[in-house]
Amino acid sequence: MGFLKSVLLIFGFSCGAWAFPTSTLWIPDDTALHPSTWRYDSRIAFTLDKRESDLGPQQPFIDQGLTFGFANNGAIGLEAGIDWWEPEYGDDLKSLHGNLKVVILEEEIGFGVAFGFYNFGFKANGSDEDFIYLGLGKQLGSLSHLFVGYFVGNQNVLLDEAGNSAARGIFGSISAKIGEKVKFVLDYQGGRSHRGALTSGFAFLLSQTSSISLGYVFYNNQSLVRDMMLVKVDLEL
Numbered sequence: 001m002g003f004l005k006s007v008l009l010i011f012g013f014s015c016g017a018w019a020f021p022t023s024t025l026w027i028p029d030d031t032a033l034h035p036s037t038w039r040y041d042s043r044i045a046f047t048l049d050k051r052e053s054d055l056g057p058q059q060p061f062i063d064q065g066l067t068f069g070f071a072n073n074g075a076i077g078l079e080a081g082i083d084w085w086e087p088e089y090g091d092d093l094k095s096l097h098g099n100l101k102v103v104i105l106e107e108e109i110g111f112g113v114a115f116g117f118y119n120f121g122f123k124a125n126g127s128d129e130d131f132i133y134l135g136l137g138k139q140l141g142s143l144s145h146l147f148v149g150y151f152v153g154n155q156n157v158l159l160d161e162a163g164n165s166a167a168r169g170i171f172g173s174i175s176a177k178i179g180e181k182v183k184f185v186l187d188y189q190g191g192r193s194h195r196g197a198l199t200s201g202f203a204f205l206l207s208q209t210s211s212i213s214l215g216y217v218f219y220n221n222q223s224l225v226r227d228m229m230l231v232k233v234d235l236e237l
Contacts, residue, residue: 021067021101021118022079024173024187025215025232026199029147030112030137032077032103033069038237039209040066041083045217045228061228062086066237077103085127093122097129112137114149119195129195130154133171148172151189158193161223166193181205185213196220201230209236 021028022039033039046060067081080100088095101116114135121127135149149172155165169190176184183203189196201215213232219225 021081021099021116024147024175024185025201025203025213025230026197026217027171027173027187027189028101028114028116028118028133028135029145029173030103030106030114030135032072032101032105033067033079033236034072035069037069038066039068040064040233040235040237042231042233044231047226047228049226058226059087072105075105075108077101077105088127091123094127097121097127106137106139112147114147119153125154125156127157128154129157131195135171143177145175146172147174153193153195158191158195160192160221166191166196166221169196175203178202183211185215190220192221192224194219194221194225197225199230203232207236210234 022031022033023029042064044060044062047058063083063085065081065083067079069077069079071078078101082096082098085095085097098120099116099118101114104113106112114137115133117130117132119129119131121129131151131153133149133151135147137145137147139145148170150170151168153167155167158165158167160166171189173185173187178184181204183205185203186200188198197220198218199215201213203211203213205211211234215230215232217228217230219227
């Protein structure tokens with residue numbers, strides 16, 4: 001696994017690729033950037049749950065960068081990147097995360113197939129959540145899209161409140177267009193780790209490839225993580 005991460009890091013830097021994979025709100029989907037295309041991404045999540053035990057304001061979680069499409073010929077797509085997490089500053093290896101996604105596009109076989117990994121960290125048993133996933137997507141008419149899949153991750157990092165492994169499960173999403181410029185999106189990642197959540201929200205389309213999304217994250221394990229508001233920006237450059 002360490003060799004794979006080293007190759008990914010070199011691959012990402014040599015191609016100038018930064019950021020998390022093309023996604024719905026919280027999880028990847030079965031689309032890929034067009035070749036030689038850049039996209040700026042930013043996700044900011046913050047809690048509205050102020051508690052008496054809080055000594056100060058809760059810091060927002062920020063994930064941002066650029067991503068790059070290496071191939072997309074109408075049949076197969078490929079994108080890769082490295083993203084930067086805050087407030088985990090102070091340790092570059094802890095803040096860096098890599099991803100890679102290969103997609104067989106729906107136009108080729110009648111449904112989309114996405115295989116890849118994301119949140120591959122470079123700090124052993126710290127930031128290396130190491131999600132690997134396989135998912136299937138299908139356009140439902142002209143307005144809706146469904147994506148379902150299965151993931152596995154690092155069993156030493158993805159834990160429940162009792163310290164037991166919660167590193168595998170199902171995930172999926174559904175989106176529906178409301179008019180020309182707005183989509184409703186619902187996605188889910190299983191498991192009782194700090195990543196398992198149901199997220200719902202709206203994406204406001206700035207163009208065919210750029211959007212601003214607002215959502216709310218309902219975590220599966222309330223004893224580990226507080227629910228959060230989510231602001232997501234995707235701008236193709």
